[in-house]
Amino acid sequence: xxxxxxxxxxxxxxxxxxxxxxxxxxxxxxxxxxxxxxxxxxxxxxxxxxxxxxxxxxxxxxxxxxxxxxxxxxxxxxxxxxxxxxxxxxxxxxxxxxxxxxxxxxxxxxxxxxxxxxxxxxxxxxxxxxxxxxxxxxxxxxxxxxxxxxxxxxxxxxxxxxxxxxxxxxxxxxxxxxxxxxxxxxxxxxxxxxxxxxxxxxxxxxxxxxxxxxxxxxxxxxxxxxxxxxxxxxxxxxxxxxxxxxxxxxxxxxxxxxxxxxxxxxxxxxxxxxxxxxxxxxxxxx
Amino acid sequence: xxxxxxxxxxxxxxxxxxxxxxxxxxxxxxxxxxxxxxxxxxxxxxxxxxxxxxxxxxxxxxxxxxxxxxxxxxxxxxxxxxxxxxxxxxxxxxxxxxxxxxxxxxxxxxxxxxxxxxxxxxxxxxxxxxxxxxxxxxxxxxxxxxxxxxxxxxxxxxxxxxxxxxxxxxxxxxxxxxxxxxxxxxxxxxxxxxxxxxxxxxxxxxxxxxxxxxxxxxxxxxxxxxxxxxxxxxxxxxxxxxxxxxxxxxxxxxxxxxxxxxxxxxxxxxxxxxxxxxxxxxxxxxxxxxxxxxxxxxxxxxxxxxxxxxxxxxxxxxxxxxxxxxxxxxxxxxxxxxxxxxxx
Numbered sequence: 154x155x156x157x158x159x160x161x162x163x164x165x166x167x168x169x170x171x172x173x174x175x176x177x178x179x180x181x182x183x184x185x186x187x188x189x190x191x192x193x194x195x196x197x198x199x200x201x202x203x204x205x206x207x208x209x210x211x212x213x214x215x216x217x218x219x220x221x222x223x224x225x226x227x228x229x230x231x232x233x234x235x236x237x238x239x240x241x242x243x244x245x246x247x248x249x250x251x252x253x254x255x256x257x258x259x260x261x262x263x264x265x266x267x268x269x270x271x272x273x274x275x276x277x278x279x280x281x282x283x284x285x286x287x288x289x290x291x292x293x294x295x296x297x298x299x300x301x302x303x304x305x306x307x308x309x310x311x312x313x314x315x316x317x318x319x320x321x322x323x324x325x326x327x328x329x330x331x332x333x334x335x336x337x338x339x340x341x342x343x344x345x346x347x348x349x350x351x352x353x354x355x356x357x358x359x360x361x362x363x364x365x366x367x368x369x370x371x372x373x374x375x376x377x378x379x380x381x382x383x384x385x386x387x388x389x390x391x392x393x394x395x396x397x398x399x400x401x402x403x404x405x406x407x408x409x410x411x412x413x414x415x416x417x418x419x420x421x422x423x424x425x426x427x428x429x430x431x432x433x434x435x436x437x438x439x
Numbered sequence: 440x441x442x443x444x445x446x447x448x449x450x451x452x453x454x455x456x457x458x459x460x461x462x463x464x465x466x467x468x469x470x471x472x473x474x475x476x477x478x479x480x481x482x483x484x485x486x487x488x489x490x491x492x493x494x495x496x497x498x499x500x501x502x503x504x505x506x507x508x509x510x511x512x513x514x515x516x517x518x519x520x521x522x523x524x525x526x527x528x529x530x531x532x533x534x535x536x537x538x539x540x541x542x543x544x545x546x547x548x549x550x551x552x553x554x555x556x557x558x559x560x561x562x563x564x565x566x567x568x569x570x571x572x573x574x575x576x577x578x579x580x581x582x583x584x585x586x587x588x589x590x591x592x593x594x595x596x597x598x599x600x601x602x603x604x605x606x607x608x609x610x611x612x613x614x615x616x617x618x619x620x621x622x623x624x625x626x627x628x629x630x631x632x633x634x635x636x637x638x639x640x641x642x643x644x645x646x647x648x649x650x651x652x653x654x655x656x657x658x659x660x661x662x663x664x665x666x667x668x669x670x671x672x673x674x675x676x677x678x679x680x681x682x683x684x685x686x687x688x689x690x691x692x693x694x695x696x697x698x699x700x701x702x703x704x705x706x707x708x709x710x711x712x713x714x715x716x717x718x719x720x721x722x723x724x725x726x727x728x729x730x731x732x733x734x735x736x737x738x739x740x741x742x743x744x745x746x747x748x749x750x751x752x753x754x755x756x757x758x759x760x761x762x763x764x765x766x767x768x769x770x771x772x773x774x775x776x777x778x779x780x781x782x783x
Contacts, residue, residue, distance in 0.1 A: 242570040244757045251753030258747030377575035418583050
């Protein structure tokens with residue numbers, strides 16, 4: 154019971170790290186980037202390549218995954234995404250779907266279609282007995298790292314000058330621009346950060362998920378649920394919705410394996426019926 | 440510029456006449472349908488391919504109704520397509536009823552009803568929330584149906600697909616032959632009838648109010664259009680259309696696999712609509728022809744990397760050719776018109 158809760162929290166925190174970039178970019182630019190999962194996949198493959206092809210330590214692959222995907226994100230944002238901000242949601246959806254398909258085929262071409270398994274470093278392998286719950290070291294590591302990241306993110310958003318500019322831009326882009334805030338620069342930075350976090354999440358998740366080229370498609374629905382349920386105005390909304398989704402998904406698959414796959418959709422439908430604006434979202438005209 | 444001003448003058452003088460004029464049949468439309476019929480004699484060896492194109496076109500048409508005319512971005516039309524395919528497949532497999540109750544046309548009806556009913560139920564979820572929520576709901580519904588199709592393998596055959604689909608002869612007269620002649624004629628006729636209905640629908644007052652909703656929901660509501668009801672109706676109709684397309688597939692290929700429910704199917708159909716031109720009806724037809732042609736060329740070379748070309752096509756379309764094929768043709772025609780009026 155406690156084990157499942159623990160695993161669920163680890164999974165939920167991971168989902169949060171994966172999705173938070175999407176949440177902020179969506180809130181900021183009202184841009185629907187379905188290809189967010191492709192950055193996570195990139196992070197996962199960077200880990201696979203570094204650990205298994207070059208024998209570099211798993212711990213070094215994490216910052217590498219963050220930096221490489223962040224740079225990749227910044228590059229794509231400046232070259233391609235920037236042309237789509239004033240276009241319709243349909244265009245954005247089609248465009249990012251196109252990117253997904255291209256990334257899926259490209260990864261298939263270079264890495265093959267089979268699942269990649271990342272072996273954990275020996276220091277993170279093994280389990281710990283704690284009040285009758287069996288806790289994997291790696292899950293503990295994920296929880297601690299993701300919690301630190303979340304706290305860090307919250308501090309950046311609330312305490313720094315960049316954070317207040319970012320929040321101002323999310324609240325009202327035009328007024329923020331009028332006050333001399335360079336919204337497009339903030340957006341580029343945020344996009345890079347978000348992609349980097351997704352890459353880091355993909356790297357962290359690689360030992361859990363056994364990533365393969367269809368990763369962006371498989372996780373698209375998770376991202377959408379996290380954000381639609383959590384709202385895009387804060388990061389606490391997505392945080393709680395990711396935790397809820399993680400725990401519900403893990404518990405559902407453990408207790409009722411036959412219908413476990415349907416649990417997350419049930420949550421989605423229930424939330425939509427009772428709180429169409431999302432669990433934590435505020436009612437806005439947008 | 441002059442033609443625009445003239446159009447505006449007509450519109451203010453008599454909006455009804457202007458709209459009727461806009462809904463009139465034009466010669467390229469006749470040409471396209473005549474060509475589709477002529478294919479029966481022109482290329483008798485490719486019936487199976489034409490049949491596939493006709494079915495894809497119907498699926499794309501269902502998306503165009505929902506997306507192009509009502510502005511609902513959907514990622515899950517494949518759910519209704521698959522539901523229709525399984526409904527018609529099961530009806531044919533278990534041979535429900537005897538002649539005339541075993542007719543494939545009743546299979547179409549059953550598939551349309553089942554898909555339409557599920558579409559009706561899910562439309563209430565689709566109505567809620569923004570574009571993002573709609574993406575999530577349409578994708579979520581599609582994934583639920585796909586998961587069901589996989590799990591209920593004693594009904595659907597699971598990953599092996601539904602085998603032994605034996606549709607009765609059409610109207611008790613025409614057997615489905617292995618060359619697909621009956622199949623193509625059947626699919627083309629169904630497509631034509633449903634196309635006429637869709638054409639009438641989008642030019643009817645109800646269809647015009649849908650366009651108003653797509654243009655601006657708040658204003659549409661303010662002038663008294665029942666937004667929710669209209670969207671429920673069109674989403675249900677779109678689902679039924681997709682279901683009938685699926686039924687055609689099940690009956691003419693006599694097999695249903697889980698692929699009909701895959702996300703790629705929904706994405707393909709969405710691409711077809713965008714490829715042809717969103718909100719034009721004919722975009723669905725032209726788009727599916729172009730799509731199949733593209734598929735034949737690219738996928739026959741490297742089938743496993745087909746999705747790369749698909750993605751590239753989507754990206755390029757969004758960046759450079761927003762109106763699709765129909766959009767390009769209209770732009771061309773407008774330019775010709777302007778050149779002619781400049782000379783006169």
